[in-house]
Structures are given as structure tokens and as C-alpha cells.
Amino acid sequence: MTRTTVTEPVLRIENLTVAFRSGRELVTAVRDVTIRVDPGETVAIVGESGSGKSTTAAAVNRLLPENAVIVQGSVRFDGRDLTSLPETEMVRLRGAGIGLVPQDPMSNLDPLMRVGDQIAEALEVHGYTTGAGTHERVLSLLEAVGIPNADQRARQYPHEFSGGMRQRVLIAMGLACKPRLLIADEPTSALDVTVQRRVLDQLDQLTEEMGAAVFLITHDLGLAAERADRIVVMLKGDVVEEGPAAEVLRNPQHEYTRRLIDAAPSLAVRTERPQRPTPEGASAAPLVEVTDLGKVFPLRSVKRGEPDTFTAVDGVSFSIPRGSTVSIVGESGSGKSTTANLILGLEDATSGSISFDGVDLATLRRSQMFAFRRRVQPVFQNPFASLDPRYTVGESIAEPMKVHRIGDAPARRARVEALLDQVALPRAMAERLPHELSGGQRQRVAIARALALKPDLVVLDEAVSALDVLVQAQILDLLAGLQAELGLSYLFISHDLAVVRMISDHVHVMQRGRIVESGSPDQIFGDPQQAYTRELLAAIPGADLDR
Structure with a gap:
């Protein structure tokens, strides 16, 4: 997709080092990381568990665990260094300027609150809407992320939604206040491939309409290559490769990137399938x-006329x-x-x-x-x-x-x-x-x-x-x-x-x-x-x- 080219990035991470306190020691999780995300651009960080990708994302909106320390570096959003910003200003910035779509919708949605109320809360906390305008905005967001019967669905609870629909609700909440930057941390890893595609298509469409930049965290290199403009590959806290998505995929420079590509089933799907020997006993009676x-x-709780x-x-x-x-x-x-x-x-x-x-x-x-x-x-x-x-x-x-x-x-x-x-x-x-x-x-x-x-x-x-x-x-x-x-x-x-x-x-x-x-x-x-x-x-x- 075509992206706007400008000189000033929405997000600039420079020489970021993050460590975790373990007893009296500091264990480095992210080391001297530098990344930029331009307006309207999607940048994906890929790597296995422990590579530092989610820690890097958490450092952007200052949602690191209590035992985490930013040792050095800066995180600039629209030119402001977030590492030194007072917490009161960070609270205002989260949601309004920097949206978040987390990984697990069941643990990130309140099971005791109706879905519509949770989206409304995200809007009103930041003063984006009030009164009747809030309800209208909630319905328009639910419709925008592809949830039918928005008025009825807004009154339901998270357990009444499928996994894909709950993830769409999180996208609606993340984009509710039209943020300049959206952090999507493994937003579809638990979803079926068809549901994943529909959710990501919806996310692409909405962020493009809003002109939002996307910071995508994923371990799926195939998904990153398909959805991102640029890919950043992390290994054990270090950035080991970075470049345009197509270039990284076709011409990986680092051995670790080549291993990720070779190990990704989605990218190997059209290659020759390894020959499997005929199973012993295949001619005998099946097990x-x-x-x-x-x-x-x-x-249970069947309404009149509905199947029981x-x-x-x-x-x-x-x-x-x-x-x-x-x-x-x-x-x-x-x-x-x-x-x-x-x-x-x-x-x-x-x-x-x-x-x-x-x-x-x-x-x-x-x-x-x-x-x-x-x-x-x-x-x-x-x-x-x-x-x-x-x-x-x-x-x-x-x-x-x-x-x-x-x-x-x-x-x-x-x-x-x-x-x-x-x-x-x-x-x-x-x-x-x-x-x-x-x-x-x-x-x-x-x-x-x-x-x-x-x-x-x-x-x-x-x-x-x-x-x-x-x-x-x-x-x-x-x-x-x-x-x-x-x-x-x-x-x-x-x-x-x-x-x-x-x-x-x-x-x-x-x-x-x-x-x-x-x-x-x-x-x-x-x-x-x-x-x-x-x-x-x-x-x-x-x-x-x-x-």
C-alpha cells in the first residue's frame, strides 16, 4: 500500500537499553535498540520469545513491569521524549495519542462490563466524547471493525463474543480516540487463519483511513512480511536486521533471519514437501x-423459537x-x-x-x-x-x-x-x-x-x-x-x-x-x-x- 513519506517520524527509539532487576543484578532485555516509525507506516518487530520485542513495545507507552529499568536511550513520540514525561501526561497520552491492541482479549476485557461500556470508558477517559455522542461513537466503532448488529452487541458481555470478535473489540478500543500510533502486540496469534485475515484486513483499512502508524509485534515472519512496510528482526535483545519487508524476506542478511524464514511453515507452504516414509502397519487394520x-x-436459556x-x-x-x-x-x-x-x-x-x-x-x-x-x-x-x-x-x-x-x-x-x-x-x-x-x-x-x-x-x-x-x-x-x-x-x-x-x-x-x-x-x-x-x-x- 502507498504510504506518506515525511521526514519527521511519529516514533523514534534511539539507543534504548532496558534491564530487569533480578535480586541485586540487572539483566539486560533490550540492548541499544534504534527504530523509527513514520506517519502512516507499519513497522513489524519479529523474533522468538525472549528476543525483546514486547519489552521494546512496552517501553514506548511506559507499561514496563515494576522491576524494569530504562538504563539509557530515548523514546520520542511526535518529538517528545516519553522516558522523562510525568506519569500524569503519559496517562493522557495512552489511548489518545498511542493506542494499544494487546494479545489476549479475554484477559484484557473486563468480564463484568458490557462491551459497549468498555469502549465508552476509553472514549470518556480521554474526553474524546460525552453523553449521547459517546453511544453513537461506540456503535460506529463496532460497525467499523465488522461487528454486525452493533446496538445489540454493545449490550453484551465479552463471554458472549467469539475470539475473533473479542479481538475486534480491542481494535475498536485501541483506535477509539484516533491515535497517531497504534501498538499491536501479537494481535491475532490465537486466531484461526481466516478470522486472522479478516481482523488484520479490518485493522489495515481503519489505520489507513485514520492515517495512523502501526508498531506490530509478532513472531510470525510470514504475517510481518505480508502486512508491514518494514521489518525489524530482534534476537536476545539486539536488532540484528532491519529493512523493507520484501527485501528482508527475499534477501535476508543475518543467519537468524534465515533461520526464522526457513522455520516458518507459512513461508514454506509452496516449497517441496519432505518425503515421508509409508507408515509401518499402514496396510494392516487401522488403529x-x-x-x-x-x-x-x-x-441452556433458550428463547422461544430458537433451537434447544x-x-x-x-x-x-x-x-x-x-x-x-x-x-x-x-x-x-x-x-x-x-x-x-x-x-x-x-x-x-x-x-x-x-x-x-x-x-x-x-x-x-x-x-x-x-x-x-x-x-x-x-x-x-x-x-x-x-x-x-x-x-x-x-x-x-x-x-x-x-x-x-x-x-x-x-x-x-x-x-x-x-x-x-x-x-x-x-x-x-x-x-x-x-x-x-x-x-x-x-x-x-x-x-x-x-x-x-x-x-x-x-x-x-x-x-x-x-x-x-x-x-x-x-x-x-x-x-x-x-x-x-x-x-x-x-x-x-x-x-x-x-x-x-x-x-x-x-x-x-x-x-x-x-x-x-x-x-x-x-x-x-x-x-x-x-x-x-x-x-x-x-x-x-x-x-x-x-x-
Whole structure:
């Protein structure tokens, strides 16, 4: 898109160094960073967790944690140095001059306040509108970010909105007072690709109409290359590369940038897919056979004339051959996670059947179901939520063995050490607590725990969607290696077709509870038959960029 060229930047960060107090020491998180953002320009900072990108953004609007210290440098907004500005002036500036769209809408929206009231509060705090004008502005903002029935929606609470709609509300709040600069910190990382595209299109349109500059923080290089004018690459607190987005993508100068590009599934989507060996046992009877599966949920607080049930899974049939990876993809609400929960035995099917190793799950008695759970293990999206914060890593991995009364304490300790070796974690990590680990390390612990009982099937529900691309690539390599070594079968649930293409033997596309298309990754990606599948593919950020 065409941008206005002027000499004076909206934002100029010069020689910024930020450190965190840790006991008596100062640990540097951002080191001598210099960045400029011109009016109407979108500048993206990319890098993995711990690179310093979010700390840099937080320094701009002075929302750093209490133990953070700006050691040196300046942050100038419209020529004013924000590092020395009194807090009262910063309060006036936040929202009015510098808008913010944070990452997680559920933790950044008040669950006890109506959505319209929260937007109105952002307007009135800064004196942007008052009285009847506030309500009109709230409705116009909701309509501008693509939320229909704005008058009705403004009276609802955040839990009544989908994830994509909650993110749109945050965009409306961030742009409510028409700021000169908008900081968007991982604004769509938790959204499906189609919802992400619609939200980002809306953000692009609104910021262009308002002439706002955008400071975009993301770990997705494909998204940055597609949406930004310039890219800044950060590694361990340093800026290691900077330039026009197309130039950085086509001609990366730093080894770390090249690693980010190579690891980004969205950018590799048109490259040759690695040849996967035919799974052993592929010609034998499948491990799992799903036949005409259905799940209907009752609805509460039903109004007259509205349906009193919701069909989440509708006539789904597929199989999982032994030693293979079968993926189910689709948007939120497509029924893919409900299907996974039915196979895990966490939900009871309303209709149809699930056969595991030739036995119908519906016929299993309680003791048989206990044995079944030993052979089927889950890995969920958020390892921090699935690991007990009070248990050490070793205790978390050993817990399934204790529940199933496998081995004595020394035998379990030996098994824990062997599992840590398998997932490439040091044995000393057994004594650490989950909060002392990175996201990628926690996910490896979750995988080690899932393998503790030597299962036949591992169900991975969005298991890599929240990880940085480099960590994501490491986890996918780990899963492939474990599958080859142990003969595991995987059911991989994801909304990310780019990742699915890399790891799958067979892919099923779900929409509104039904499988609408099935095939090999090459068939699904090379010759999609359904418009819905083509929409999912087109929404992958960076997939259509010329590298």
C-alpha cells in the first residue's frame, strides 16, 4: 500500500537499553535498540520469545513491569521524549495519542462490563466524547471493525463474543480516540487463519483511513512480511536486521533471519514437501476407526423459537492407520476439538461409533476404559495450564505412572530420565517447576508426560499453535523422530494448514461439524476441491509472497 513519506517520524527509539532487576543484578532485555516509525507506516518487530520485542513495545507507552529499568536511550513520540514525561501526561497520552491492541482479549476485557461500556470508558477517559455522542461513537466503532448488529452487541458481555470478535473489540478500543500510533502486540496469534485475515484486513483499512502508524509485534515472519512496510528482526535483545519487508524476506542478511524464514511453515507452504516414509502397519487394520460419529449438546436459556440443541459433530467418518499422522483442520467451531475429545473418551458420542484396536469404545467397562486411557494420551495447546504448577517436571512426568501403578519409585525415576532424554531436555530439569521453563520446554515436558505410559495413539490438540516458529519447528521434528522410533500414531488437531502440510499423512477438513474434504497433503494443498478449503489456504499469512 502507498504510504506518506515525511521526514519527521511519529516514533523514534534511539539507543534504548532496558534491564530487569533480578535480586541485586540487572539483566539486560533490550540492548541499544534504534527504530523509527513514520506517519502512516507499519513497522513489524519479529523474533522468538525472549528476543525483546514486547519489552521494546512496552517501553514506548511506559507499561514496563515494576522491576524494569530504562538504563539509557530515548523514546520520542511526535518529538517528545516519553522516558522523562510525568506519569500524569503519559496517562493522557495512552489511548489518545498511542493506542494499544494487546494479545489476549479475554484477559484484557473486563468480564463484568458490557462491551459497549468498555469502549465508552476509553472514549470518556480521554474526553474524546460525552453523553449521547459517546453511544453513537461506540456503535460506529463496532460497525467499523465488522461487528454486525452493533446496538445489540454493545449490550453484551465479552463471554458472549467469539475470539475473533473479542479481538475486534480491542481494535475498536485501541483506535477509539484516533491515535497517531497504534501498538499491536501479537494481535491475532490465537486466531484461526481466516478470522486472522479478516481482523488484520479490518485493522489495515481503519489505520489507513485514520492515517495512523502501526508498531506490530509478532513472531510470525510470514504475517510481518505480508502486512508491514518494514521489518525489524530482534534476537536476545539486539536488532540484528532491519529493512523493507520484501527485501528482508527475499534477501535476508543475518543467519537468524534465515533461520526464522526457513522455520516458518507459512513461508514454506509452496516449497517441496519432505518425503515421508509409508507408515509401518499402514496396510494392516487401522488403529482407530470412526464411523458416522455425532455429538449433540443441549443449549441452556433458550428463547422461544430458537433451537434447544447444538450439533458439534455431524456424521463424521475416518480412520487412523497405525504409525501414521492424521490431521483434522478447520476454524474454531468446526467440531475438530470435540471430535478429539470423543476419541479420547472425554465426551460420550450421541451417535455413531469409535473403534480402537478393533473394540468399540461404547462397550468398554470402567476397568477396560482405564486400560484404554493408558494407550491413548493427549497433548493440549497450553502446557502451562495442563501441568500442575506445584509439581516439579519429574513429578509431572511420573504422575501417570503412579496413577496406573507402573513400577516402584526408582523405576519411575529412571523412566523420567529416559523420557527427558527422548524429548531432548537435560535430566537436571526434573527438579524445576513449570514457571521456570520456556513455552517450548513446557511443551516438551507435556509430550514426555504423554509418552510415559508408552501409548499407541497421541492426540495433539493445537499442540504447537502458541509456539514461536523456531520452537514449533523443533517440536515438530521431535514428534516426527519419536513417531519413527516408537511407532506412534498421531491425531493432530489444528487450524494451521501450513503446519499440517509438513507433518501429515492424511488430512480431513472440517466445517460446521462435518468433514467436507479429505486427502493427502499434496491433494489438499495442490488441488483443493472445496471453496472452504481454498479459503483456508488463501488465508495463510505470507503463503502468496514471492520469496
